[in-house]
Amino acid sequence: MSHCQRCHSPLDASDLRCPICSLAAPENVQVQAGAARSEVLRCDDCGAAVSYTIEHQAPRCGFCGSVMHVERPDDPLEEPESYLPFLVSPTQAEGLLATWLRTQRGFFTPSELASQARFAGLMPIWWVAWLSDTSVYVTWTADSDAGSQRAAWAPHSGAEQMAFQSMLVPATRGLTYDEAAYLTPGFNLHTGVPTVPQAGVAVERFDVQRSVARAYLVESIHRAAAAQLVKTSIPGRRTRKVRVSALISSMQTRRLALPSYVLAYRYKGELFRAVVHGQDARYVWGRTPRTYFRLYMGCGIALLVVFGACCFLIVLALF
Amino acid sequence: MQPAPHAQQSIDVQCQDCGALLHLAPNQRTTTCFYCRSPAIVSRPGDPRRPTPRFAVPFVLQPELAYARARSWQNNLSWFRGPELRNAAITGLQPIYAPCFLYSAIARSAYSVSIGENYTTGSGDNQRTHTEWRPLHGEHAAFVRDVVVSASRGILNAELECIEPFDLRALHRYTPALISGWPAEEPSSEPQMVWAMAREEARQDIARRLHQFMPGDCYRGLKHQTELGSEALELVLMPLWVLPVRVAPNQPPVRLLVNGQTGKVYGPARMAWGRVILLIALVIGGFFLFSFLLFACVAVIA
Numbered sequence: 033m034s035h036c037q038r039c040h041s042p043l044d045a046s047d048l049r050c051p052i053c054s055l056a057a058p059e060n061v062q063v064q065a066g067a068a069r070s071e072v073l074r075c076d077d078c079g080a081a082v083s084y085t086i087e088h089q090a091p092r093c094g095f096c097g098s099v100m101h102v103e104r105p106d107d108p109l110e111e112p113e114s115y116l117p118f119l120v121s122p123t124q125a126e127g128l129l130a131t132w133l134r135t136q137r138g139f140f141t142p143s144e145l146a147s148q149a150r151f152a153g154l155m156p157i158w159w160v161a162w163l164s165d166t167s168v169y170v171t172w173t174a175d176s177d178a179g180s181q182r183a184a185w186a187p188h189s190g191a192e193q194m195a196f197q198s199m200l201v202p203a204t205r206g207l208t209y210d211e212a213a214y215l216t217p218g219f220n221l222h223t224g225v226p227t228v229p230q231a232g233v234a235v236e237r238f239d240v241q242r243s244v245a246r247a248y249l250v251e252s253i254h255r256a257a258a259a260q261l262v263k264t265s266i267p268g269r270r271t272r273k274v275r276v277s278a279l280i281s282s283m284q285t286r287r288l289a290l291p292s293y294v295l296a297y298r299y300k301g302e303l304f305r306a307v308v309h310g311q312d313a314r315y316v317w318g319r320t321p322r323t324y325f326r327l328y329m330g331c332g333i334a335l336l337v338v339f340g341a342c343c344f345l346i347v348l349a350l351f
Numbered sequence: 352m353q354p355a356p357h358a359q360q361s362i363d364v365q366c367q368d369c370g371a372l373l374h375l376a377p378n379q380r381t382t383t384c385f386y387c388r389s390p391a392i393v394s395r396p397g398d399p400r401r402p403t404p405r406f407a408v409p410f411v412l413q414p415e416l417a418y419a420r421a422r423s424w425q426n427n428l429s430w431f432r433g434p435e436l437r438n439a440a441i442t443g444l445q446p447i448y449a450p451c452f453l454y455s456a457i458a459r460s461a462y463s464v465s466i467g468e469n470y471t472t473g474s475g476d477n478q479r480t481h482t483e484w485r486p487l488h489g490e491h492a493a494f495v496r497d498v499v500v501s502a503s504r505g506i507l508n509a510e511l512e513c514i515e516p517f518d519l520r521a522l523h524r525y526t527p528a529l530i531s532g533w534p535a536e537e538p539s540s541e542p543q544m545v546w547a548m549a550r551e552e553a554r555q556d557i558a559r560r561l562h563q564f565m566p567g568d569c570y571r572g573l574k575h576q577t578e579l580g581s582e583a584l585e586l587v588l589m590p591l592w593v594l595p596v597r598v599a600p601n602q603p604p605v606r607l608l609v610n611g612q613t614g615k616v617y618g619p620a621r622m623a624w625g626r627v628i629l630l631i632a633l634v635i636g637g638f639f640l641f642s643f644l645l646f647a648c649v650a651v652i653a
Contacts, residue, residue, distance in 0.1 A: 048406065071393075102528045173489060188566070
């Protein structure tokens with residue numbers, strides 16, 4: 033694999049230009065020696081001279097109709113190159129769901145959730161994500177409350193080198209962004225294997241082409257840089273209008289398939305979903321039913337108290 | 352890579368099909384034999400000042416569609432653009448692979464600016480918004496990508512900018528198969544001029560980005576100094592349909608350019624200032640006439 037001479041990011045064999053900085057991929061240019069001469073492109077089948085045609089986007093022979101193939105820009109769909117194995121069994125996942133249901137406490141969560149919920153199905157999936165190691169030189173500007181005078185905001189600027197190691201960027205459409213973001217810290221990224229380690233498990237497709245994936249990754253790095261700047265570099269407690277310009281270098285990317293269980297349960301006839309981490313039993317994410325009975329009760333009691341207090345004050349005022 | 356200059360002479364090459372001698376202008380890369388119609392691609396001896404194309408964007412727009420786009424553009428010309436071009440016959444569509452350079456670089460800028468942060472005083476009807484100005488200095492670093500500049504003396508960079516952008520995702524590695532049978536031009540602009548145009552476009556791009564980079568509610572006095580490093584120029588052939596349009600028998604033809612990929616059209620439609628002045632005169636005259644009539648009515652009633 034070659035690397036871009038400007039930003040040192042790896043280049044695929046089919047890359048014409050660096051996807052990060054647009055520098056042309058290196059190639060061996062053969063310089064012709066001698067006098068000028070004319071070349072005629074000939075049909076492979078009948079030997080007649082052929083011309084490029086718009087209809088076929090390739091040279092086509094006017095005599096025998098055969099179409100020559102030209103090299104096209106290669107922009108394939110992304111495929112996982114590493115699969116992380118399941119370390120949590122389906123039975124364990126079911127048990128984790130039951131435990132998780134028991135621990136759900138909240139003002140709007142029904143108290144009988146664990147006893148009333150009925151398990152409705154389990155599906156193991158490998159969902160997809162990019163794993164990126166990137167070095168970035170970030171220049172930024174932002175408004176923050178640090179150093180503010182009459183206005184609530186003061187402008188700030190800065191520049192720094194950042195490194196993002198093993199940054200996981202979800203590419204899944206099956207899981208929500210929140211679900212994927214919650215599950216990502218629990219994966220052991222060193223356990224990946226190049227082939228599907230377990231038959232019968234659905235593998236999600238990346239569903240985007242390589243060029244789109246790279247643009248998305250660059251955008252994610254900008255977002256991650258902005259988030260890190262807010263945490264570590266921009267002074268003050270409140271920030272706004274964080275603008276980031278990043279010079280990305282040495283962006284290495286791997287495509288991973290990450291194991292998880294998608295479980296369904298029913299509560300009073302309605303279907304709800306939970307996701308159990310395929311490697312770390314501590315991570316369970318799901319949606320719980322909501323009961324508004326307590327809220328209505330609370331509001332009713334509050335209204336009664338207010339009404340009673342008003343009546344009391346009126347009676348007190350009259351007598 | 353050095354763009355090609357042009358002090359080269361025309362050359363003669365032999366047709367590989369019928370053996371006829373073909374005469375080529377110095378800026379031609381392809382030709383078609385007059386006798387046997389064989390399309391030929393010319394390979395010249397290696398010259399670092401005449402780079403081989405690195406990429407090509409193939410034609411996508413069919414000639415019929417290019418005509419239709421040009422006619423649609425012509426029909427949509429406003430009344431202020433004069434009748435010559437709107438009434439001219441559009442015929443003689445010519446394809447050309449125009450030589451262009453694709454410029455990319457790393458831009459590092461140092462800027463200084465006054466940032467305005469708004470605040471309010473008073474309340475209700477007395478509420479006023481004021482701006483507090485604070486100085487800000489800093490740097491901005493970014494890649495400059497996909498700057499396309501014309502390398503042809505025949506097609507001005509300003510004209511090319513009017514039919515950009517090209518979809519560079521369709522960029523192909525250059526191969527003679529892509530231009531076989533189609534006219535293709537060799538680069539003919541002076542190297543210094545190409546570099547200057549590319550850098551100027553890159554600086555304009557950075558200036559636009561810096562405007563978006565500023566924090567605060569407003570800003571003023573933005574000054575910046577930009578250094579361009581790791582620059583690269585790659586020769587790319589861009590597809591254009593060219594339509595020479597004769598607007599009057601005693602005037603030289605004007606040229607319409609149609610982007611051979613996207614169909615965007617550009618033509619030098621001059622402004623008919625006589626019509627603009629006529630319209631302004633009519634509006635002013637109408638206003639005075641209306642005022643006079645109004646005044647007369649008021650006077651009669653009084």
